[in-house]
Amino acid sequence: MRDNVINLKVVLADGEVMKTASRARKSAAGYDLTRLLIGSEGTLGVITEITLRLQKLPQSSVVAMCNFPTIKDAADVAIDTMHSGIQVSRVELLDEVQIRAINLANDKKLPEIPTLMFEFVGTEAYAREQTQIVQKIASEHNGSDFVFAEDPEEKKELWKIRKEALWACFAMKPKFEAMITDVCVPLSHLAELISRSKQELDGSPLTCTVIAHAGDGNFHVVVLFDPTKEEQRREAERLNHFMVHIALSMEGTCTGEHGVGTGKMKYLEKELGIENLRTMKRIKDALDPNNIMNPGKLIPPHICF
Amino acid sequence: MRDNVINLKVVLADGEVMKTASRARKSAAGYDLTRLLIGSEGTLGVITEITLRLQKLPQSSVVAMCNFPTIKDAADVAIDTMHSGIQVSRVELLDEVQIRAINLANDKKLPEIPTLMFEFVGTEAYAREQTQIVQKIASEHNGSDFVFAEDPEEKKELWKIRKEALWACFAMKPKFEAMITDVCVPLSHLAELISRSKQELDGSPLTCTVIAHAGDGNFHVVVLFDPTKEEQRREAERLNHFMVHIALSMEGTCTGEHGVGTGKMKYLEKELGIENLRTMKRIKDALDPNNIMNPGKLIPPHICF
Known part of the structure; x- marks a missing residue:
């Protein structure tokens, strides 16, 4: 999503309104304030307008x-697909527990085993060609034949x-709450991350489901x-902690997507190092000296410089 | 290029070394310091390592x-090609003067009229299909038949x-210097920008050539x-000024690519507004309080807050 943001209008801590960039697709005019603001979780300013790039x-x-x-x-298969150079539009991985939840919630009868959902886009011939290439990769890794959603409504x-x-997960445990975690690793480590996590999750007394934007x-x-x-x-919390550390x-x-808030502050120093956090803190203090923009979020409270 | 940068190692003004991000393809862990540093023209730190995403x-x-x-x-044709949804790998526009320079410098006999150079990539069938679609678009705009570079050496x-x-330009005027400018506009304005600029350039007593990354x-x-x-x-300088203002x-x-340095500082306020420049200045002062990192570049000297 962030790659489709051309510019932002932002209200700053001093009440002034800033435009982050022109409407050009690419620019080398000054610091990339658009990207600095995206994902800053409201700690640097309030975004009031977004200009997006449209896609055909x-x-x-x-x-x-x-x-x-x-x-x-x-x-x-997800990894080999990405490494094949195919520009797959979506590749989503769901484990057997997630499929069970989906079946329960939607009255479906999908096979309750690990599943990949793909979307291939382009011209008709190219979408078909990509499908064939990936079907071949899947069959080399014990994949079933592809099942296609044919008409637009089905898709x-x-x-x-x-x-x-x-x-759908709450269909399995209606009165329960969900602890959701999302980690992201270099693609070459994904299979190992998933295998190790899955082993831990399966060994837990709690019900856990896996969904990956595997690409x-x-x-x-x-x-x-x-x-x-x-x-x-x-x-x-232990499971969350386990996966973050792997x-x-x-x-x-x-x-990868959900952000830091307060829950993941404690992992930032290990991930990014103290100098990165000090730099963030310097920027935060410079743009919001009175700490009125979503205070207490993202930057761990002990960081100083 | 910047989309292929995963993270940077940077020496900061205080001499400490910072890593901007993990090696994951996407992350929501903190401010996007990778993008803040890219294009900062050495004013925030010295980049000593770059981790790039490899492409198949x-x-x-x-x-x-x-x-x-x-x-x-x-x-x-370049605009219609992009709007068609074709993911063309490269589309470069060269005017007749640039082609003349190329012919002179390389002993070639390319037709000295406005020219598009395309690269289509993918599977063999898809690259061919894209070529056919774009050939059709070109023929609707008085384009010649495509001339192909066939073997790898020719390409x-x-x-x-x-x-x-x-x-190659210097082959036309060996003892001359070149004033190079690069502007970038929303794609829908490109044809008008090029037409208006070309009229001005052709009316000038100086020799001017046009090359556009038209996509x-x-x-x-x-x-x-x-x-x-x-x-x-x-x-x-007048021509440069004229094009920037259009x-x-x-x-x-x-x-779009070349950066601000000192030459384009004077245009930033019109392009980005004073609040953007003040924000850049706040960041610069916070990260480099003694102004030792490429001082005098990028941020106009009159900006204060």
Whole structure:
């Protein structure tokens, strides 16, 4: 998403309004304040306008699903697909628990084993060609034949189900809360990250589901716990902590998409180093000297310079 | 290029070494210091290491050239190609003067009229399909039939010629200097920008050549002038000024790639507004309080807060 942001209008801490950039697609005119503001979690200013780059709708799209005996097979296919140079539009990995949740919530009968969902876009011929290339990669890793969503309504429904995957989890445990974590690692480490995490998750008494934006090396886990039971909350936190630490040991990040807030502050020093945090703090103090912009978020309180 | 930068190692003004990010492809962990540093022209720190994302070499590439009676036709084809949703790998626009320079410097006989150079990549079938789609767009705008570079050596030579286009200009005027400007506008304004600029350039007594990375709306002009003649230097500056002001009137930027340095400082306030410049200055002062990092560059000296 952030690659499609051309510029922002931002209200700064002193009440002044700033435009971050021109409307040109690329610019070397000054610091990239657009990117500095994106993901700053409201700590540097309030974004009031966003100019986005529009994308042409593709002429054709193919949506396909494929099942695997193990989650490692599925992850390997996602990695090999990305390494093949195919510009796959989406590749989503769901584990068997997530598929069970989806079946329950949507009254579906999808096979409850690790699954990849693909979208290939482009001209009709190219979307078909990509599909064939990836089908071949999948079959080399014990993948099933592809199942296709054919008509537009069917495709839309499939992505709707995917988008609502989190809510589907609550169909399994209606009164539970969800601890959601998203880590991201270099693509070459994704299969190992997923395998090691999955082993830990399967060994836990809690119900955990896995969804990965596998093409990015981005890995989400939903851990369901009973909020009235302190030991369950602690177990959810332990699992979160476990996955963040594996990701960091693989030169990954504690959060690929969700942000830091207060929950992941404690991991930043390990991930980025103290000099990075000091630099962030310097910028924060310079742009918001009275600390009125979402105070207490993102930058750990002990950082000083 | 900047989209392929994963992280940087940077020596800061206080002598400490900072890593800007993890090695993950995407991250929401803190401010995007990688992007803040890219294009900061050495004013915030000294970059000592760059981690880049590798791209798979495409299975196939097609390189094609096409000529047009007017430069507006060529620009319209570049715009329509981008709007068609084709992910063209490169589309470069060269005016007749630039082609003349290339012919002179490389002993070639390319037709000396406005020209587009394309590169289409992907699978063999897809590269061919893209070529056909764009050939159709070109023929709707009075384009010639495509001329293809067939074997790898021929392709390499063609891009080498393109890369060395600036040096080719000096074949026309060996003892002259070049004033080079690069502006960038929203794609929808590119044809108008090029038409208006070309009219002004053709009316000038100086020799001027045009090269555009047309897919980005990025437009380069080389103005050759005799450095011993003050009125020629002034005329070159006038042309530069003229083009920057047209670009800014189209919500574009005074520099798409080359940067600000000292020469384009004077345009930043018009392009970005005073609040943007004050924010840059705040960041600069916070990270480099003694102003030892490439002092005097990028941020206009009159900016204060």
